[in-house]
Amino acid sequence: MSPNLTLAIVAGILVACGVYLLTERSLTRILIGVIIMSNGVNIFFLVASGPAGPPPFVGSSEAGTSADPLPQAMVLTAIVITLAVTAFVLAMAYRSFQLHGHDEVSDDVEDARIRELADRDEASESFESIAFADTGEDVVSE
Numbered sequence: 001m002s003p004n005l006t007l008a009i010v011a012g013i014l015v016a017c018g019v020y021l022l023t024e025r026s027l028t029r030i031l032i033g034v035i036i037m038s039n040g041v042n043i044f045f046l047v048a049s050g051p052a053g054p055p056p057f058v059g060s061s062e063a064g065t066s067a068d069p070l071p072q073a074m075v076l077t078a079i080v081i082t083l084a085v086t087a088f089v090l091a092m093a094y095r096s097f098q099l100h101g102h103d104e105v106s107d108d109v110e111d112a113r114i115r116e117l118a119d120r121d122e123a124s125e126s127f128e129s130i131a132f133a134d135t136g137e138d139v140v141s142e
Helices: 005-022 027-048 069-100 109-120
Strands: none
Touching (some): 005 027, 027 069
16 A cells, blocks of 8 residues: 555645744744644654554454554654643743743844854954864864
C-alpha cells in the first residue's frame, strides 16, 4: 500500500505555514506556528508509518501483519513535547505583555552591534586580541 498523497500534501502545507509563522516577531504568532508545525510533523509520522493493521499484541495476529507501534509512540511523545513548548512560549508571551504591553520580540543590543561590525567588516575588540595559529595553540596578546 502506498502512502496517502493527500495527507502528505496536507502535512507539507502545515509545516510550511508553521515555519512561516516562526519567522514573525510576535510570540503569539510564533506559538501558533509551533503548534501548526508540530501537527504537520505528527501527520508526517502517520503517513510514514505505513498501512494500518491489527494491534501489535503477541499472538493476536500473523507475524508481519500487525501495525508498527513505534510511529504511534513517537506521535504521543511529540504531542507531549509540543504541550511543554506551548506552555513555555505562552508564559513568555504573557510575561512580555505584562512588562511591555505587547508580545513582540525586540532586537538585542549585542546583535545590533555585531551587525554593524559585520557591515563595516571589522572584528570586535575581544576577537582582535587573539592570534590564531595553524598548530592549534592560540596566543592572546594584551
